[in-house]
Amino acid sequence: EDGHELWLRYRPLSAAGQAGxxxxxxxxxxxxxxxxxxxxxVAELRRGVAALAGREPPEGRRLVPGALVLAxxxxxxxxxQLRWRDLGREGYALRRTRLQGREVTVIAAxxxxxxLYGSFxxxxxxxxxxxxxxxxxxxxxxxxxxxxxxxxxxDRSVERGYAGxxxxxxxxxxxxxxxxxxxxxxxxxxxxxxxTVLNNVNAKAESLTAPFLAKAAxxxxxxxxxxxxxxxxxxxxAPVELGGLKTADPLDPAVRAWWxxxxxxxxxxxxxxxxxxxxxxxxxxxxxxxxxxxHADGANMLAEALxxxxxxxxxxAFVYAHENAGDRAGxxxxxxxxxxGRFAPNVVVQVKNGPIDFQPREPFHPLFGAMPxxxxxxxxxxxxxxxGFSTHLAYLGxxxxxxxxxxxxxxxxxxxxxxxRLQGQRLTAMAGVANIGTDRNWCGSQFDQANWYAFxxxxxxxxxxxxxxxxxxxxxxxxxRRAARDAIVELMMGSxxxxxxxxxxxxLHHLMGxxxxxxxxxxxxxxxxxxxNPVYYHRxxxxxxxxxxxxxxxxxxxxxxxxxxxxxxxxxxxxPALLLWFHHLPWDYRMPSGRTLWAELVARYxxxxxxxxxxxxxxxxxRGEVDGERxxxxxxxxxxxxxxxxxxxxxxxxxxxxxSSLPLPPGVRPPEHDLAFYKALRFPFAPGRGG
Ligand SMILES: CO[C@H]1[C@H](O)[C@@H](O)[C@H](O)O[C@@H]1C(=O)O
Numbered sequence: 001e002d003g004h005e006l007w008l009r010y011r012p013l014s015a016a017g018q019a020g021x022x023x024x025x026x027x028x029x030x031x032x033x034x035x036x037x038x039x040x041x042v043a044e045l046r047r048g049v050a051a052l053a054g055r056e057p058p059e060g061r062r063l064v065p066g067a068l069v070l071a072x073x074x075x076x077x078x079x080x081q082l083r084w085r086d087l088g089r090e091g092y093a094l095r096r097t098r099l100q101g102r103e104v105t106v107i108a109a110x111x112x113x114x115x116l117y118g119s120f121x122x123x124x125x126x127x128x129x130x131x132x133x134x135x136x137x138x139x140x141x142x143x144x145x146x147x148x149x150x151x152x153x154x155d156r157s158v159e160r161g162y163a164g165x166x167x168x169x170x171x172x173x174x175x176x177x178x179x180x181x182x183x184x185x186x187x188x189x190x191x192x193x194x195x196t197v198l199n200n201v202n203a204k205a206e207s208l209t210a211p212f213l214a215k216a217a218x219x220x221x222x223x224x225x226x227x228x229x230x231x232x233x234x235x236x237x238a239p240v241e242l243g244g245l246k247t248a249d250p251l252d253p254a255v256r257a258w259w260x261x262x263x264x265x266x267x268x269x270x271x272x273x274x275x276x277x278x279x280x281x282x283x284x285x286x287x288x289x290x291x292x293x294x295h296a297d298g299a300n301m302l303a304e305a306l307x308x309x310x311x312x313x314x315x316x317a318f319v320y321a322h323e324n325a326g327d328r329a330g331x332x333x334x335x336x337x338x339x340x341g342r343f344a345p346n347v348v349v350q351v352k353n354g355p356i357d358f359q360p361r362e363p364f365h366p367l368f369g370a371m372p373x374x375x376x377x378x379x380x381x382x383x384x385x386x387x388g389f390s391t392h393l394a395y396l397g398x399x400x401x402x403x404x405x406x407x408x409x410x411x412x413x414x415x416x417x418x419x420x421r422l423q424g425q426r427l428t429a430m431a432g433v434a435n436i437g438t439d440r441n442w443c444g445s446q447f448d449q450a451n452w453y454a455f456x457x458x459x460x461x462x463x464x465x466x467x468x469x470x471x472x473x474x475x476x477x478x479x480x481r482r483a484a485r486d487a488i489v490e491l492m493m494g495s496x497x498x499x500x501x502x503x504x505x506x507x508l509h510h511l512m513g514x515x516x517x518x519x520x521x522x523x524x525x526x527x528x529x530x531x532x533n534p535v536y537y538h539r540x541x542x543x544x545x546x547x548x549x550x551x552x553x554x555x556x557x558x559x560x561x562x563x564x565x566x567x568x569x570x571x572x573x574x575x576p577a578l579l580l581w582f583h584h585l586p587w588d589y590r591m592p593s594g595r596t597l598w599a600e601l602v603a604r605y606x607x608x609x610x611x612x613x614x615x616x617x618x619x620x621x622x623r624g625e626v627d628g629e630r631x632x633x634x635x636x637x638x639x640x641x642x643x644x645x646x647x648x649x650x651x652x653x654x655x656x657x658x659x660s661s662l663p664l665p666p667g668v669r670p671p672e673h674d675l676a677f678y679k680a681l682r683f684p685f686a687p688g689r690g691g
Contacts, residue, residue, distance in 0.1 A: 006442060006453075006477075007187075007190070009476060010051035011052070011480070012051065012052060012054060013052050013127075013480065017129070018052070021053040022049075024066055024068070024105055024132045025045070025053065025066070026057055026066035027062075027066070028057050028060070028070070029067045029068065030042060030059070030070040031070070031071075031072065037112035038070065038112040041112065042070070044119050045057070045122070045123070052126060067102070070108075070115050071107065071109075072111070072112070076108075077104075079100055080097070080108070082106075084108075086140070087108070087109055088141075089113075090111070090113055090194070091109065091110075091117075091139055091140030092107060092114045092121065092138070093107075093108045093138045094121060094125070094137045094138075095136050096132065103133075105132065105135060107119060116189055116227065117192060120190040120191075124472060124476070127475055128471070128472060128475055129480065139460075142421075142462060143420075143430045143459050144426075145274075145312070145314075145348070145377070145427075146192055146193050146194050146429075146459035147194075147197060147231065147274075147314075147429065147431045148188070148197065148382075148431070148433075148436075148455075149196075149201065149431045149433045150168075150200070151202070151434070153199070153200050153204070154170055154204055154206060154207060156169070158437055161435070161437050162389040162391075162444040163435060163437030163439040163448070165437060167438055173218050174214045174218030175218075177219070177221075181222040185222060185225075185228045187442075187452075188226065189227055191453055191455075192456050192457065193455075194227050195229040195231055195274045196230060196231065196434075197232065197233055197277045197431075198216055198219065198230060198232060200233060201285075201316065202279065202285060203233040203279070205237065205238040205241035205242050207232060207235075208234060208235070208238055208262060209242060213265065213266060216270065217269040229272055229273070230270055230274060231273070231314070232266070233276070234276040236248055237286035245258060248290070248291070249288075249291035250288050250291070250297045250298045250301035256301055259302060259304075262305065263308075267309045274311060275313055275314065275346075276306065276313050276314070277314040277316070277350070278302065278316060280295065280298055280315070280316070282318055283320075294342070295317075295319075295336060296339045300342075300343065303343075303344035303347045306346060307346050312348060312427065312429075313346060314348050314377060314431065315343075315348070316349075316379070317349050317351045318352040318379070319332055326554055327547075327556050329549065329554075332365070332367060333366050333367055333556075339371075340370075340372065341374065343374050347374075348375045348427055349374055349375065349376050350376075350377040350379050351368065352379045353365065353378060353380050353403050355556070357510070358381040359386050359504065360386060360496070360504050361578070362509060363568070363578055364403050364406040364408065364414050366560045368408050368410075369410030369411070369412070370559070373423075375420070375426075378403070378404075378418045378430050378431070379432075380396075380399075380400055380430070380431070380433070380455060382455050383434060383435035384396070384451070386503075386512055386517050387499050388499055388503075390435070390443065390444025390445040391640050391644075392499055392640075393495050393634070393637065394496045395451065395454070395493065395495045396451040396454060396455075397451075397454035398497070399496050400454060401458070407564070408560075408564065409561030409563040409564035409565070418462060434452070435451060436452065441633075445633070446630050447634065450473045450474075453469070453472075454466065454473070457472070467489065470492045471489050474492070478625070478626050484626075487622060487625075491618050491619065494611060498611035501604045502605070502609070502611075502649070503520070503608075505604030505605065505608065506580050506597075506601060506604060507574075507577060507578040507580040508538055509547075511534045511537070514527055514532045514534075516683055519648075520647060520652055523655050523675075540660065541659055544589070544597070545580060545597070546580035547580065547584065549581070549583075550568075550569045551569055553583075553584065568582050576592060576600075587662055596665075598656075598662055598665070602653060602664065605648070605649040606668070608645055609642075609649050612638070612641050612642050612645040613645075615641075616638040619634055619638055620635065647678060647681060650672055650677075651671075651675070653670075653671050654671045654673075654674065654675040655675060
């Protein structure tokens with residue numbers, strides 16, 4: 001099979017499945033003349049049915065029995081009863097019904113984009129083995145802006161990218177666009193992603209110059225039929241770097257005028273441009289605080305420039321600075337929460353998942369629920385910077401589900417804050433840092449495709465379960481056979497926990513080597529910034545281990561709503577999975593399991609190794625169910641993961657033993673090597689941050 005097909009493989013169904021599908025897809029009927037978006041929907045249905053059922057349905061205008069009918073209010077076959085208003089701008093209805101005496105399937109939407117989304121949904125249902133003769137479903141996205149964030153540099157390196165070079169071939173753009181961009185847009189449309197930020201948040205001003213805007217516009221032209229809008233990361237100091245101004249002070253009239261003119265220029269190139277994403281006053285990026293102004297001052301200036309064109313500002317809340325030596329985890333809340341209500345209406349504050357930084361496990365961010373008068377977007381990381389890059393298998397659907405379902409204590413879950421329902425926000429956003437590159441398999445490994453997929457599906461509907469999404473993906477990507485699909489899903493469902501246990505169990509975080517963020521380095525204590533050192537985070541010593549964020553420590557726990565803060569302030573009521581994120585505890589602390597903390601920590605590292613070994617065995621058993629090429633590729637990665645899980649265990653147990661001076665609990669297998677071995681490990685395949 002071709003590695004380019006992602007989950008859109010449309011492998012032939014069983015004979016019975018084919019017969020069933022043919023009967024409900026005898027023709028694709030629409031109103032025409034077709035827009036490019038409607039053309040894409042029709043083409044997708046015909047291509048999908050042709051591949052799945054072995055016969056391509058003709059396209060037509062007549063309502064034949066067994067037709068698939070693409071209906072909009074302008075082309076609604078007589079007799080069709082629908083509450084169009086419920087479908088909004090992007091939603092769709094799939095309905096099997098009798099129209100003019102004929103049994104047909106209606107895919108209905110208010111817009112052609114809704115029809116495209118509905119067509120993909122119908123094809124998904126066909127592959128999931130749904131009862132296509134009894135379809136009656138409506139789906140409307142719960143989140144408005146469903147965005148990929150590419151951390152792609154203009155030299156085609158990708159910050160934290162593990163799938164080859166950037167797919168944006170800036171050199172050849174705008175003249176050469178090639179088929180890959182359309183494939184990319186099609187894949188995004190298939191899971192409901194409707195916007196993409198092309199360039200790294202560590203932005204170069206150059207990306208806003210006329211030549212680059214022309215290149216971005218060429219991509220926007222390719223993406224447009226698929227409903228995918230282009231956004232750009234903007235460098236805050238661009239007025240100085242590009243405009244020759246003395247300052248980028250957001251309250252300076254000349255600076256404001258520069259941004260207004262720049263926005264006008266961007267919209268001349270791309271009339272449907274989405275807006276700017278901004279990383280400001282974070283990790284050395286310029287921002288309004290350089291001029292004594294606030295994040296709101298900075299965001300509102302850009303918002304004012306974009307507003308006449310309908311654009312939005314996505315202003316990131318991922319901020320930390322070394323002056324804040326106390327507790328990095330608390331800085332975003334401290335800077336942003338007091339600004340609630342001060343942002344312009346077309347600003348979304350984009351909050352990273354995890355108060356620290358995309359760790360294998362963190363509590364949800366305390367800003368969710370705490371800024372009721374500000375649209376808060378959720379930023380997830382699809383690329384696995386801290387979860388083993390593309391070499392380790394970790395399905396992130398379960399991580400996404402965990403954060404979305406977390407109860408903020410402000411009257412609803414993170415999902416209800418993000419979809420705007422809890423606090424009545426109309427501007428809503430979810431962003432995923434992309435894991436896409438030039439690798440033949442797009443994402444660096446087969447299973448990393450599932451994380452792109454899961455992000456899109458869960459941004460459309462944050463209430464989808466990780467399991468349901470894994471089932472869809474596995475059926476489309478690997479096998480429709482029930483037993484094989486279930487085995488793959490089981491493997492996926494446990495995989496993120498396995499990685500958390502392998503690297504940072506019990507709420508430990510940021511034990512990865514600095515720079516690469518891949519292998520273990522709990523011993524590092526000599527980097528220029530305290531909060532780049534793993535020792536800053538684990539604080540292991542003879543007295544115990546963990547970061548005390550309770551009232552006896554940094555008290556960052558107080559940033560959470562009272563019901564949550566109360567629970568997490570006390571180690572007895574803190575879930576074991578978050579224990580050492582909030583508490584510094586003695587090694588002989590008694591865990592709910594009855595073990596001491598030390599014994600529990602050892603047990604978790606053992607569990608991590610065992611789980612990874614188990615994944616390897618389960619995958620081996622699927623030989624024959626999956627094509628040989630992909631089976632071998634995944635097996636090779638799992639072997640690397642098994643080796644590295646042992647490295648993690650050995651490095652962490654060895655180091656924590658030296659810090660605690662404790663012997664290993666009885667019966668525990670000692671690490672394979674002494675600490676010096678692990679300290680000397682290099683990770684040659686681990687790219688750094690890129691330029
Ligand atoms: C884009 O920079 C990244 C940086 O590479 C990464 O290590 C950290 O996760 O977060 C930064 C951010 O999110 O801004």
